[in-house]
Amino acid sequence: MALLEVRDLTVVFQRKGEEPFRAVDGVSFDVEPGQTVGLVGESGCGKSVTSLAIMGLLPKRGAKITGTVRYDGTDLLKLSDKEMRDRRGRDLGMVFQDPLSSLNPVVPIGLQVTEVLERHRGMPRKEAMIEAKDLLDKVGIPDPNRRLKEYPHQLSGGMRQRALIAIALACRPKLLIADEPTTALDVTIQAQILSLMKELVQDLGTALVMITHDLGVVAGLCDEVNVLYGGKVVEKAMRHKLFAEPRHPYTHGLLASIPRLDAAPGEKLTPIKGSVADNIPWSQGCAFAPRCPNALDVCVQVTPAEEDQLGRLLRCHNPVVPGTPAAEEVPV
């Protein structure tokens, strides 16, 4: 049985006097123990909302969550606030995007690490401090004894993210959700943080849900990849399969838009036309159709169903034929 089973997760934001907005629309995926699963998509595709829904961090009012999120057999969405609070940090850890704003600026790092240990493992402060030192050591923060007493602003960006990872992993959660953990860091630090996460996940056997818009991160880390568009999974496959042979035009476009090292100087990038705002509702067809180079008439009439194609889930009427080169250059 999978460690985390997300089935048909739907989040609808409803405000008085406004059209309800389906941020996440029937997302399903599994995470096996020790596995790394990626949720990929551009801004506004519902990846962060998915993670917040799993963690139970969406506001009670205004957000309607349906579906099931089974963690080790229990449905997290049915737990009470208190039960969920006990699980957060202990069973489920989370690393956020911006390491500076995710740390409390007026509390020393040490206290922020021990806070979780005291809360979930009932450790006395002194013991927790020793454990905190080990944790900082493990995530590669040099001179942990000094750093424990320092405030977030005294740490560099990479060190802050390391500290956040240490905090998230302090209670050895079986599942870690990382919401764009490298977005706020520069490229060299990104690489360090990713290899650290890879290492820790392997050492501790933690399952990881990696949320990112960066396909480079996915390529380096994830076992299975879910590509989200407009709140639905449009393509799901194992990493190698997805990168070697993207079938959904959106995935294809995402991969084609990555700058290549072997491209000639001055060569233009190949973007996906339009923006996320150019959606049509899934109920009236395929949300990606207005931007899709492969769009047919049927795409704006019938909602594409999810099809299983030899271990790959695909939601498309007219998938890309394997072997098609990147879409031709878009005139600017």
Added chain:
Amino acid sequence: MVLGLSSKKEKIDGLAESSGTSLAASAWKRLRRSPVFLTGAVIIGIFILISLLSPWLAPHNPADPMLIDQVVKARNEIPPAQPGHPLGGDLQGRDFLSRLLVGSQQTLIVGVGATLIGLSGGLILGTLAGALGGWVDSVVMRIVDVMLSLPSLLLAFSIAAMFARPSQFTVILAVAIVQIPVFARLLRGSMLAQRHSDHVLAATALGVKKGAIVFRHMLPNSLGPVIVQSTLVLATAIIEAAALSFLGLGNPDDRIPEWGQMLGDVQKVFDTHPHLAAWPAICIIIVALGFTLMGETLREALDPKNRR
């Protein structure tokens, strides 16, 4: 080679350490060079020093009517300046300089006391509203709105007048209650901002208990503006307490001098002996100015938007 590397590492570590300056540190750096802040700080420093040392600084007992034989009520005569009494005496023949010096003590007590009580009240209400939100927030904020809609001095008078026997404590209380809504609204605002901040979300994601989130994560991050506000409130509290005493709602026991009360006592002889009113008035103005200068510069320095 190894040695060279380690010394280089230390150098880099040192640089890294010095480069990160906290908000407080950078604020202090700027304040130190601000003449306005220094003026305020010097005034407040001298004021606090005088009020602490006044029992020893005062040449005479401020309650002793030692010059009473020079007071002639019928001819409206009061003791003039004379050797040993540089500012002369007051209407009861007491040494005026001593009363002025010792008066600073009461003024300080009233100002600090009223600010502290107002601050605590504001902290409680603001924390309740900001932390719980929902209907608690609405109820607390409506109460605050009602209190703010009344002119503050009028509200202070009404509260002070409710007590049958006015005393120093009733003055402090009256002035303090008026300050509560100011603090409450300010704190609630920054608490709400904290509530939606990333680090509070991160703490929630770690399963930290609600109480700990409020008191360890939200409250300490919201206190900056409140601290600045309290230096400004100190100034208004002193002025309002003086106003209450001036109108006779202050401490009726005039053996312990207080500037506002001294001002009130000489109302009748103001046109013939203006110096009796001028001295306490000047003292109040200078002290209030000192706190205001300090508070304003502190607010500017602590505002992250002004940070370079």
